[in-house]
Amino acid sequence: MKFTDILSTEQFKRSDIELIMKFAAKFEPYAQKKKQGAMLAGKIMASLFYEPSTRTRLSFETAMKRLGGDVITAVGMEYSSIAKGETLADTARTIEKFADVIVVRHPLIGSAREMAEAVKIPVINAGDGAGEHPTQALLDIYTIKKERGKIDGLTIAMVGDLKHSRTIHSFVNLLRHYDVKLIFVAPDELKIPKEYLKKLDEKRLKYEEISDLRLACKKSDVIYMTRIQKERFSNLREYEQLKNSYVMSRGLIEKINPKAIVMHPLPRVGEISLDMDDFKGSAYFRQVENGVAVRMGILSLISQ
Amino acid sequence: MKFTDILSTEQFKRSDIELIMKFAAKFEPYAQKKKQGAMLAGKIMASLFYEPSTRTRLSFETAMKRLGGDVITAVGMEYSSIAKGETLADTARTIEKFADVIVVRHPLIGSAREMAEAVKIPVINAGDGAGEHPTQALLDIYTIKKERGKIDGLTIAMVGDLKHSRTIHSFVNLLRHYDVKLIFVAPDELKIPKEYLKKLDEKRLKYEEISDLRLACKKSDVIYMTRIQKERFSNLREYEQLKNSYVMSRGLIEKINPKAIVMHPLPRVGEISLDMDDFKGSAYFRQVENGVAVRMGILSLISQ
Amino acid sequence: MKFTDILSTEQFKRSDIELIMKFAAKFEPYAQKKKQGAMLAGKIMASLFYEPSTRTRLSFETAMKRLGGDVITAVGMEYSSIAKGETLADTARTIEKFADVIVVRHPLIGSAREMAEAVKIPVINAGDGAGEHPTQALLDIYTIKKERGKIDGLTIAMVGDLKHSRTIHSFVNLLRHYDVKLIFVAPDELKIPKEYLKKLDEKRLKYEEISDLRLACKKSDVIYMTRIQKERFSNLREYEQLKNSYVMSRGLIEKINPKAIVMHPLPRVGEISLDMDDFKGSAYFRQVENGVAVRMGILSLISQ
Numbered sequence: 001m002k003f004t005d006i007l008s009t010e011q012f013k014r015s016d017i018e019l020i021m022k023f024a025a026k027f028e029p030y031a032q033k034k035k036q037g038a039m040l041a042g043k044i045m046a047s048l049f050y051e052p053s054t055r056t057r058l059s060f061e062t063a064m065k066r067l068g069g070d071v072i073t074a075v076g077m078e079y080s081s082i083a084k085g086e087t088l089a090d091t092a093r094t095i096e097k098f099a100d101v102i103v104v105r106h107p108l109i110g111s112a113r114e115m116a117e118a119v120k121i122p123v124i125n126a127g128d129g130a131g132e133h134p135t136q137a138l139l140d141i142y143t144i145k146k147e148r149g150k151i152d153g154l155t156i157a158m159v160g161d162l163k164h165s166r167t168i169h170s171f172v173n174l175l176r177h178y179d180v181k182l183i184f185v186a187p188d189e190l191k192i193p194k195e196y197l198k199k200l201d202e203k204r205l206k207y208e209e210i211s212d213l214r215l216a217c218k219k220s221d222v223i224y225m226t227r228i229q230k231e232r233f234s235n236l237r238e239y240e241q242l243k244n245s246y247v248m249s250r251g252l253i254e255k256i257n258p259k260a261i262v263m264h265p266l267p268r269v270g271e272i273s274l275d276m277d278d279f280k281g282s283a284y285f286r287q288v289e290n291g292v293a294v295r296m297g298i299l300s301l302i303s304q
Numbered sequence: 305m306k307f308t309d310i311l312s313t314e315q316f317k318r319s320d321i322e323l324i325m326k327f328a329a330k331f332e333p334y335a336q337k338k339k340q341g342a343m344l345a346g347k348i349m350a351s352l353f354y355e356p357s358t359r360t361r362l363s364f365e366t367a368m369k370r371l372g373g374d375v376i377t378a379v380g381m382e383y384s385s386i387a388k389g390e391t392l393a394d395t396a397r398t399i400e401k402f403a404d405v406i407v408v409r410h411p412l413i414g415s416a417r418e419m420a421e422a423v424k425i426p427v428i429n430a431g432d433g434a435g436e437h438p439t440q441a442l443l444d445i446y447t448i449k450k451e452r453g454k455i456d457g458l459t460i461a462m463v464g465d466l467k468h469s470r471t472i473h474s475f476v477n478l479l480r481h482y483d484v485k486l487i488f489v490a491p492d493e494l495k496i497p498k499e500y501l502k503k504l505d506e507k508r509l510k511y512e513e514i515s516d517l518r519l520a521c522k523k524s525d526v527i528y529m530t531r532i533q534k535e536r537f538s539n540l541r542e543y544e545q546l547k548n549s550y551v552m553s554r555g556l557i558e559k560i561n562p563k564a565i566v567m568h569p570l571p572r573v574g575e576i577s578l579d580m581d582d583f584k585g586s587a588y589f590r591q592v593e594n595g596v597a598v599r600m601g602i603l604s605l606i607s608q
Numbered sequence: 609m610k611f612t613d614i615l616s617t618e619q620f621k622r623s624d625i626e627l628i629m630k631f632a633a634k635f636e637p638y639a640q641k642k643k644q645g646a647m648l649a650g651k652i653m654a655s656l657f658y659e660p661s662t663r664t665r666l667s668f669e670t671a672m673k674r675l676g677g678d679v680i681t682a683v684g685m686e687y688s689s690i691a692k693g694e695t696l697a698d699t700a701r702t703i704e705k706f707a708d709v710i711v712v713r714h715p716l717i718g719s720a721r722e723m724a725e726a727v728k729i730p731v732i733n734a735g736d737g738a739g740e741h742p743t744q745a746l747l748d749i750y751t752i753k754k755e756r757g758k759i760d761g762l763t764i765a766m767v768g769d770l771k772h773s774r775t776i777h778s779f780v781n782l783l784r785h786y787d788v789k790l791i792f793v794a795p796d797e798l799k800i801p802k803e804y805l806k807k808l809d810e811k812r813l814k815y816e817e818i819s820d821l822r823l824a825c826k827k828s829d830v831i832y833m834t835r836i837q838k839e840r841f842s843n844l845r846e847y848e849q850l851k852n853s854y855v856m857s858r859g860l861i862e863k864i865n866p867k868a869i870v871m872h873p874l875p876r877v878g879e880i881s882l883d884m885d886d887f888k889g890s891a892y893f894r895q896v897e898n899g900v901a902v903r904m905g906i907l908s909l910i911s912q
Contacts, residue, residue: 033404036346042644044673046666052384055398058350058376062402065348065374070673072666076380076684080660086875094663094874097896098670100641266398267390288401337708340650356688359702362654362680366706369652369678380684531693570702571693592705 005116006124006298009134009173017174021142023297024290030066031293040069043303046099047073048091050106055266056126056136059288060103063295072098078107089118096121101302122302130166135298136265137170139291144222146290147261147283151175157183157216159246160226160271162192167265168226172196182207185216187242190232213246217256223248225264225271243270250275263287309420310428310602313438313477321478325446327601328594334370335597344373347607350403351377352395354410359570360430360440363592364407367599376402382411393422400425405606426606434470439602440569441474443595448526450594451565451587455479461487461520463550464530464575466496471569472530476500486511489520491546494536517550521560527552529568529575547574554579567591613724614732614906617742617781625782629750631905632898638674639901648677651911654707656699657734658685658714663874664734664744667896668711671903680706686715697726704729709910730910738774743906744873745778747899752830754898755869755891759783765791765824767854768834768879770800775873776834780804790815793824795850798840821854825864831856833872833879851878858883871895
């Protein structure tokens, strides 16, 4: 297999995902600061951020630097003349003369692909608006594997705004390659789009859509929480009510399913209570650490 | 001794200050570009700036890089979703997965401590609003020691806005561990807060509060100038008058006390006239150089 | 010869230009990612950008990093207190304590020189408002030499806004040291300033001013396109008309002069049509690559 661009979770077969996970595992000691690497020495990654995403950017930059690589960074690209004055293709062709790999975050769907089509160096999509965030989905899969030892056979609940979250969409795209059961927990206004259910049907995977978080907790091995954003609601009272019904707390999970794993792409803004931080199954900060290992694996794979 | 976080000048005993100065002295050849180091190779410092401070940030980053370490930088954090969406504790826990040490500048008092309490890696306070700026105070002490050969026995004047300057407050906190006499030169509106005088009383240190810069120059071995900020005054005419009465010029110092050392945390905006730049005792740009050495010492100490 | 600052194309004799080109050629394999260098290991470049210029900044930073050097970066300097609070000279003296070389972009003419006069370390002007952009001109010369094998004897057309483009002005300043013929293609409102024609007269170089792009294409070995900026025109209809008359397309150049070289400082916003990208003589992205080699050469020369 030869990786080139990382643009969409659609591009991966199960064997691709497994390969990335194998590489990520290999790089864990480097991500965990136990070992120093030089595998990417002499390589330069360009971080091009057309909207702020400090967490994702620093995760990629850390991955690069801990393997001996270097980084050139352009944040606030949305205000730069390079952004106003030229096409994404021209920008990519320019950056290609500087860097060995491009990591791009952009508010518009398809922007990473547009860049990838213009250049020969690999392009990694670090989030393209309402589109995809494939490396987030890969680190989520990796985290489940690591926390549970396997993915096949698990029941995984996703909670919150399943309609708008690109993280959820990319995640479902990857999970359909495994023998999992999915539980979607969302209010009517924020249900998972039908196209994703269709994809699961094609794979003959079981899923259910429910609105009760307690029930989901009971049935699931993994509970993936997401934020519910105020601005999605016209009725503010409805928002307040929903927000409160989708809060993961220690009282809830320890009583119902103390062996569950609780995940979140961060930032959390209330949907996981602070008392959860000492809960053994709370994996959200471990996700961050795994993210560095997964990105190390990806950067290493595409630099071969 | 084991250093962990550098949050406040309150945390230091005299022996701690001396240890940091010893380390800073050791690193001077590296700060002065005479030697290249690799002591921090494989270490990553996170620069988190929630308000701009180019001077302080680049000083820390230079210290790290000249010792072989690397840096991940996030400026404009105040506009990032990471800042809006989550607590400082959560941000710190995320950055902990990337970096070996956090340097944080934030407009609110206590912010660095909040981060430090959330993580195991060291956190350095690079200015927390009206709170503290401990590394500035340490480099100021270091500069006096280097310029004068000692600190005990000196008379040190501080001039300008002694009420609001966190630099001054952190400086006094450190100086009280030495046998110094302090002279505070400020207009009535901008006098040093009583709590600092109390601290000096507790140590039985001598000090006086005067308003005449000439007199202070005559009596002092070191004169530490600070800016008087326009926005502190309701009466603009009063401001203009005061501003002009606290200007250090070559004519003044050479006539009254040509052996004095003149310091300033920079930027200066008129309170030190340009003709001072060739004055032998003008140490304000040497402070910048010493700042790199002191930060090298600190980074090295807390990475042990 | 001893290089110190790179402030203006006025400072170069022909032998200086040749020396830089020789160094640039030497560094081409490094710029083209074929070789890794360590010539600048232990050196730190400060990127100080008082206005955004992602292309130029990343070009310099890439040059530095691919030769083993490191970079401290301050973008958005125009909003920093360092910029508001102090003179350029003071800022330069501060940065001098951190870095081995300063690269500065600033909206005001003479700003780079102001910094250079204040410090002992080299300062490189990366664009000072309507002033100069000497490294752009050097990479343009280098590109012609590389594409054509020589500069003497060529006819070079410059097209577009010749009045305001500092790139053009710096370019003409360098070209007058060669035996070239220049053709200036511009509307009446945007003609090359008389002072530059005078400089050519002094060197007894031939030139002509015409308004017809087709004729220029026919006569020239190299055609250097530039942008025509809307905001220069009071009459919008006039702008639209002019804009369209200075567009380089494949249909045009292949019919009239298929062996011509077409250059552009980028970004292009319509004055070079997309079908030009596959045209053999289109050198605008090769200019970007050459820019890294030229800046490597300069950084290496001034660090000796």
